[in-house]
Amino acid sequence: MNIHEYQAKDILRNEGVPIPPGEVASTPEQVEAIAKQYGGTVVVKAQVHAGGRGKAGGVKLAKNPAEAKEIAKSILALHIKGLPVLKVLVTPAADIAAEAYVGIILDRASKKPVFMVSPAGGIDIEEVAAKTPEKILKLPIDTRYGLQPYQASRLGFFLFDDVKKVRAAAKIMMQLYSAFMKSGCSLAEINPLVTTPAGDVVALDAKMVIDDNELDRLPAIAAMRDESAEESSEVMARNANLTFIKLDGDVGCVVNGAGLAMATMDLVKYYGGEPANFLDIGGSSNPEKVVNALKIITADKNVKAILFNIFGGITRTDDVANGIVTATKQSPLQVPIVIRLTGTNEEIAMKILQENGFSASSDMDEAVKKAVELAKGGKAA
Amino acid sequence: MSVFLDDKSTVIVQGITGRDGSFHAKQMMEYGTKIVAGVTPGKGGQKFEGTVPIFNTVADAMAATNANTTVIYVPPMFAADAILEAADAGVKLIVAITEGVPVLDMTRVYPFVKEKGARLIGPNCPGLITPGKSKVGIIPGRICTPGSIGVVSRSGTLTYEVVYQLTRAGLGQSTCVGIGGDPINGTNFIDCLAAFEADPQTKAVAMMGEIGGTDEQEAAEFVKQHMKKPVVGFIAGQTAPPGRRMGHAGAIISGSSGTAAEKIQSFEAAGMGVAKRPMDFVELLKARM
Numbered sequence: 001m002n003i004h005e006y007q008a009k010d011i012l013r014n015e016g017v018p019i020p021p022g023e024v025a026s027t028p029e030q031v032e033a034i035a036k037q038y039g040g041t042v043v044v045k046a047q048v049h050a051g052g053r054g055k056a057g058g059v060k061l062a063k064n065p066a067e068a069k070e071i072a073k074s075i076l077a078l079h080i081k082g083l084p085v086l087k088v089l090v091t092p093a094a095d096i097a098a099e100a101y102v103g104i105i106l107d108r109a110s111k112k113p114v115f116m117v118s119p120a121g122g123i124d125i126e127e128v129a130a131k132t133p134e135k136i137l138k139l140p141i142d143t144r145y146g147l148q149p150y151q152a153s154r155l156g157f158f159l160f161d162d163v164k165k166v167r168a169a170a171k172i173m174m175q176l177y178s179a180f181m182k183s184g185c186s187l188a189e190i191n192p193l194v195t196t197p198a199g200d201v202v203a204l205d206a207k208m209v210i211d212d213n214e215l216d217r218l219p220a221i222a223a224m225r226d227e228s229a230e231e232s233s234e235v236m237a238r239n240a241n242l243t244f245i246k247l248d249g250d251v252g253c254v255v256n257g258a259g260l261a262m263a264t265m266d267l268v269k270y271y272g273g274e275p276a277n278f279l280d281i282g283g284s285s286n287p288e289k290v291v292n293a294l295k296i297i298t299a300d301k302n303v304k305a306i307l308f309n310i311f312g313g314i315t316r317t318d319d320v321a322n323g324i325v326t327a328t329k330q331s332p333l334q335v336p337i338v339i340r341l342t343g344t345n346e347e348i349a350m351k352i353l354q355e356n357g358f359s360a361s362s363d364m365d366e367a368v369k370k371a372v373e374l375a376k377g378g379k380a381a
Numbered sequence: 382m383s384v385f386l387d388d389k390s391t392v393i394v395q396g397i398t399g400r401d402g403s404f405h406a407k408q409m410m411e412y413g414t415k416i417v418a419g420v421t422p423g424k425g426g427q428k429f430e431g432t433v434p435i436f437n438t439v440a441d442a443m444a445a446t447n448a449n450t451t452v453i454y455v456p457p458m459f460a461a462d463a464i465l466e467a468a469d470a471g472v473k474l475i476v477a478i479t480e481g482v483p484v485l486d487m488t489r490v491y492p493f494v495k496e497k498g499a500r501l502i503g504p505n506c507p508g509l510i511t512p513g514k515s516k517v518g519i520i521p522g523r524i525c526t527p528g529s530i531g532v533v534s535r536s537g538t539l540t541y542e543v544v545y546q547l548t549r550a551g552l553g554q555s556t557c558v559g560i561g562g563d564p565i566n567g568t569n570f571i572d573c574l575a576a577f578e579a580d581p582q583t584k585a586v587a588m589m590g591e592i593g594g595t596d597e598q599e600a601a602e603f604v605k606q607h608m609k610k611p612v613v614g615f616i617a618g619q620t621a622p623p624g625r626r627m628g629h630a631g632a633i634i635s636g637s638s639g640t641a642a643e644k645i646q647s648f649e650a651a652g653m654g655v656a657k658r659p660m661d662f663v664e665l666l667k668a669r670m
Contacts, residue, residue, distance in 0.1 A: 106484055108594040111491045111565045143488040184483060186564075213483045217458055247620075258562060259536020259591060262617035263659055269620045270658060278621065311538045311545075313507070313521050343521065343541070364542065365660050 001210040002049040003224045006089045008206035011183055012190075015175040018168075019203045022091035031072035034090040035065040041093040044071050049229050050081035058085060061093055086228055094204060099192035100159045100169075101125050104141075104176060106186045106211070112140040113180060115147075115173070117155050121192040147177040160195070168201040169193070183221050184214025233296050240292035242281055249274025250304040250375045252297035252335075254290070256281050256315045264309045264368065273372030276303045281315070290323020291330070298333065305336050307371035309364055312343025321349035325356045336374040340367035383511040383556040384531065384576035384583070385474060385500070386450070390515050391417045393442050393451040393472065395463050397429050401478070402454035405519055406433070409452075412522040414515045418442040439463075439470040450474040452508060452517045460504055461486035468497040475567070476517050477503035487565040494567060501567025507537040507559035520544075520557060528553015530666060531577035533570060534589035535562045535596075539617055542659050543587060550663040555583040562591060570600035578608050585611045585670050587662050592618035593639045598647040605651040611669035613654035613662055616641045 006024050013019050021038075024047065025031045035042045046058030053059050058080050062068035068090065078085045101121035107114040118136045120128045128135055137158040141147050149170070156170035172193065180188040187209040194204050215222040227235045237244030243258065247265075251273045255261035258280050265275040277297065281289050297303055310320050320341060328337075339360040341349050346362065353360045361367050392409070396402035397419025406429060410416050418436055419429045425437035436442040439451065451472045455463045460479040467475045475494065482504045494501045502509060508518010512525040519537075524545040530552050534540040540559055547554065558573050560566055570588060577583040586608075590597035597616065604612050619641040648655050654665035 106488070106564060108564045108596070112488050113485075142492065143485060144492065181485065184485060186484060211484050213457060213481045214485070217483075255538075257536060257538030259534070259539035259589065259617045260542055262591065262619075262621055263539050263542070263615075265621070266617065266619040267658055275620060311541045313538060313541055314519060315538075342545070343524075365658065 001212055001215065001222075001225055003208050003210065003221075004047040004049075004087070004226060004229070005045065005206055006047060007224045008188070008208040009203070011179050011208065012175065012203060012206055015179045017172055017175045017179075017190075017203050018200065019206070020091055020094055022089050024087050024089055025072070026076070026087050028069045028072040028076065031088060031090050032065045032069035035062060035068035038090070038092045042068055043091050043093050044068060044075055045089045045091070046075050046078060046080060046085040047087040047089055047229075048080050048083050048085050050083055053080060056080045083229060083231075094194060094202060095196050096192075096194045096204075097197050098195045100194070101128075101189075101191045102155075102173065102176060102193045103187070103189040103191065104180045104185070107140065110140040112142060113177075115139040115141060115151075115155055115177075117158055119159050121194075125191060141177070143181070146181070147174060149174070159193075162199070165195060165199065165201055172201065172203065179208075183208060184211050184218050185209060186211045233299060237279070237292075237296050240289065240296075242279060242289060242293055242296070244296060245278040246300070247275055247277050248302070249276045250302050251371050252276045252300065252303040252306040253309065254279050254281060254293045254297065254306065255309045256311065260309065260311060264307070264364070267364070267368040268307070268372055271369050271372040273375055276300055281320075287319050287323035287326055290320050291327040294324070294327040298331070298335070303335060305338065305371045305375035306333070307367065308337070308339040308341070309367065310341045310343070312341065312345065315343070316345045317341040317343055317349035318345040318352060321352040324358065325352060338367050338371040338374065340364055382580050382582040383514065384573070384580050385502070385558065386509055386511045386515050386517055386556060388413070388415075388514040390450045390474075390517070391415050391446060391448040392515075392517055393418045393420060393439065393446070393448045393467075394454065395420045395439065395451055395467065396454035397421055397433070397435060398424055399454055403429070405454065405478075406430075408519075408522070409516055412516045414517060417446040417448050439466045439472065443470045443472065448472065450476065450517060453477040453479060453504075455479060457481035457483070461490050464490050464501060464504075465493055468494045468499045468501075471497075473499050475499055475501045476506070476508050477501065477567070478506065478508055478518055479503070480505045482563065484564050487563070491565055491567065500572075502558065503561040503563075503566060505563045506561030506566070507540065509556060509558040511556045512554050518559065520559065524548055525557060526553040528555065529582055529584035530554045531573070531580065531583040531586040532557035533573040533577070533586065534559055535591045536589060536617060539589055539659065543589060543615075543662050546660060546663055547587070547666075550667075552663060552666060555580060564594070569596050571603045574600060574603055574608060574612070578610055583610065585613070585666050587666060588612055588614045590614060590616045590644060592616065592621055592641050592644070595639060597644040601644075601647040601651040601653060604653055611654065611666070613656055613665045613669070614648045615656040615659060615662070616644045616648075
């Protein structure tokens with residue numbers, strides 16, 4: 001789960017990380033009022049779950065409240081990577097002497113959270129990693145012991161020479177690590193971590209990604225979810241316990257299991273089609289899940305054909321067949337459907353489908369080919 | 382022969398009275414797996430299906446049965462504890478089926494299991510099966526048949542799909558291992574490839590990977606350096622949109638973005654067969670055996 005910058009900053013402030021004040025607004029008038037209250041130059045920052053905000057024009061300086069209002073109007077009208085900007089964060093502009101990068105990422109290879117710090121912070125940390133890897137220090141942390149003070153200090157010395165700044169940075173490392181663990185993060189970043197001309201070390205931006213598997217035991221974090229900032233079909237899918245990602249193609253896919261779902265999308269592409277989505281109905285399916293899956297798929301106007309690919313293990317294929325029948329009785333399909341079912345209770349499933357006027361096959365290759373052809377035919381018509 | 386699991390394996394089921402645990406315990410018993418004990422705290426002294434003794438703790442179950450394998454079906458928030466308990470009690474093969482285990486929990490579990498000298502498979506995996514001998518987990522027994530293909534995969538249903546096609550084409554399996562798709566899991570491709578290379582029954586290996594991480598690339602390098610037996614690989618997610626799972630720091634840390642193209646390239650560089658579709662395994666394996 002992604003959370004907004006202002007939410008990540010709230011979490012870090014609670015840990016004691018020095019962060020300039022900021023307020024969230026959703027109208028230009030509110031932004032103007034906040035800018036008045038702060039006085040001086042402010043930064044208006046789009047709060048949206050997409051990277052590259054700055055490059056997309058979502059982060060701007062305003063010298064006075066009137067300019068802040070105008071800038072807010074333009075930012076709140078933006079779509080960044082397809083997502084509308086509904087909120088902005090307003091914060092006083094800081095004096096920056098230098099920018100560093102500090103992040104923690106859950107790393108598959110070392111099977112540990114890994115600290116990653118660089119004195120070359122700012123926008124393009126990827127480029128720093130690619131061109132000057134010596135400017136990045138990576139430090140894996142054993143979570144059974146946690147981040148030790150000597151490690152925090154080593155990270156600090158990699159960023160700064162001045163001992164006072166090193167101590168300040170080391171303290172921030174400890175606070176960031178604490179927030180990372182308590183909030184169930186898979187990623188936590190401060191970029192930039194700046195030094196001011198006065199010598200203070202301050203976090204100007206924060207990003208956190210939460211491991212979805214943590215949300216059941218972290219209700220306060222789970223409550224930070226902002227559904228208005230997500231694709232509406234993905235919100236609907238999640239609330240129905242389905243894993244769904246919308247894509248741009250026209251073959252709607254309903255599959256059980258993530259690996260098979262991806263392989264199905266790949267096969268659609270292999271035969272010259274374009275998948276409209278990734279949709280995994282999961283292990284123990286019940287008919288209701290299938291009904292919801294069909295609702296989500298048919299709501300996408302780009303879908304020209306629907307493809308079911310179910311390999312029944314835990315999933316009972318008769319449950320899926322019943323779901324298809326129920327859903328299409330509630331709202332008849334406007335596009336053709338191709339059904340591939342095999343595995344647990346296959347004979348019962350085939351019978352249910354036949355009795356209700358559906359044909360189904362047990363061959364994946366054949367089914368995918370047919371769905372791609374039907375989607376193309378639909379386009380021409 | 383086979384890898385990790387054979388007809389002598391004795392198995393504990395942690396969470397044997399739960400909905401999933403009880404259903405699959407029965408399925409495993411029907412398949413012929415030697416289920417010697419169940420564990421459900423508070424139900425010690427009872428019997429499952431009138432035959433399998435239930436214990437309150439894994440330590441009690443081990444004292445009574447000295448099993449060498451355990452399979453875990455407990456809810457996600459308790460899975461880490463169940464794995465730690467099994468490793469601490471001296472179980473050598475721990476198979477965690479549970480989906481949805483917090484990844485940070487696994488950062489504590491993984492080094493502990495290693496230090497105890499146990500092998501963990503999973504979490505979030507379908508388990509493993511040595512056809513005709515034993516199954517531990519949830520892989521449907523009827524799609525498998527004994528033979529000489531070793532199967533290793535990060536996914537569940539995709540494994541079933543491929544195994545089913547192998548079986549229909551007369552290519553039986555030595556052992557099928559589902560290692561699970563979570564970012565941190567106990568057993569990786571290389572562990573399984575090394576075991577298949579050493580196993581006399583296995584003549585060739587089918588390997589199903591996914592986008593994300595660098596496990597497949599490392600496995601390809603292992604194939605190139607250490608394997609004499611032919612390996613055919615497939616990568617799911619060739620059309621998946623990039624960047625939907627993790628921010629850029631993930632890509633930086635591993636020095637690679639873990640794309641399908643990159644992984645397929647590493648397979649080719651290692652001289653492996655590359656299945657473009659799941660149905661291509663049969664032909665590619667036959668051509669190499």
